[in-house]
Amino acid sequence: MLKKTKPWQVPILTYHYIRNYDNQEDSLGVGLSVSPENFERQIKYLSENNYNTISFSDLFNNTILPPQPIILTFDDGYEDAYTEAFPVLKKYNFTGTFYIITNKLYLTENQLREMQAAGMNIGVHTENHLLLPNLNSKQLNSEILVSKSKLEGMGIQALDFSYPYGKHTWKVRRIVKKVGLRSAVTTVYGVNIHLCDRYQMLRISVHNNHYGENLLSKINSNLLSRPRWQVFFCRILNRIFKNKINPLRYEINTK
Numbered sequence: 344m345l346k347k348t349k350p351w352q353v354p355i356l357t358y359h360y361i362r363n364y365d366n367q368e369d370s371l372g373v374g375l376s377v378s379p380e381n382f383e384r385q386i387k388y389l390s391e392n393n394y395n396t397i398s399f400s401d402l403f404n405n406t407i408l409p410p411q412p413i414i415l416t417f418d419d420g421y422e423d424a425y426t427e428a429f430p431v432l433k434k435y436n437f438t439g440t441f442y443i444i445t446n447k448l449y450l451t452e453n454q455l456r457e458m459q460a461a462g463m464n465i466g467v468h469t470e471n472h473l474l475l476p477n478l479n480s481k482q483l484n485s486e487i488l489v490s491k492s493k494l495e496g497m498g499i500q501a502l503d504f505s506y507p508y509g510k511h512t513w514k515v516r517r518i519v520k521k522v523g524l525r526s527a528v529t530t531v532y533g534v535n536i537h538l539c540d541r542y543q544m545l546r547i548s549v550h551n552n553h554y555g556e557n558l559l560s561k562i563n564s565n566l567l568s569r570p571r572w573q574v575f576f577c578r579i580l581n582r583i584f585k586n587k588i589n590p591l592r593y594e595i596n597t598k
């Protein structure tokens with residue numbers, strides 16, 4: 344039997360496309376796609392198993408977290424974020440964060456505003472989805488700051504960031520923080536605890552074959568196997584790099 348999730352651990356799930364796609368010549372595209380039918384099965388299953396989606400604001404504002412908190416993220420802002428993911432999230436009273444590539448907008452400004460007004464969080468995924476570690480400071484600024492400003496120009500509050508391809512360096516993280524973004528997610532596999540760096544948050548990528556027990560065991564195996572050494576490791580990192588690490592919280596309050 345699966346053990347109960349410990350409340351101070353926050354899994355973040357990663358989605359890309361919510362679409363029917365089985366082009367066998369494009370294994371990457373297939374891997375990044377969850378069918379609308381399976382997506383709803385996954386969300387329904389999480390809901391039935393008492394997971395509570397929280398937003399990054401809930402995480403950082405020191406509010407008391409519900410039991411079994413989980414964050415859902417959607418990278419790249421494809422059209423199906425609006426047509427497939429958004430209606431299902433609303434139906435189950437869930438929330439999600441959608442990271443947008445501002446120079447390749449698949450969604451209209453109105454759709455983005457509508458999603459935010461309905462409780463969804465819109466985040467920054469840069470202007471052009473380039474490999475950030477290859478860029479100089481000036482280019483980094485225009486990829487990150489310009490993207491954030493564009494969203495703000497649309498009336499969207501954009502506070503959270505996703506590194507394209509999950510790639511970042513110390514320099515990249517420093518600029519993300521400097522421009523006023525409060526968090527950033529990577530593609531490194533794992534679950535976040537309160538001492539994790541909020542600019543290097545871990546995620547669990549969800550695929551089309553993850554549903555039911557399969558999905559829960561993927562989340563829970565992470566929760567069960569990592570926490571002890573992770574707490575230990577994060578404590579040491581926090582001690583060594585005192586001012587360079589920005590923990591999610593110093594303490595986690597749970598109900």
Ligand SMILES: [Zn+2]
Pocket residue numbers: 418419468472506507508
């Ligand atoms: Zn991406």
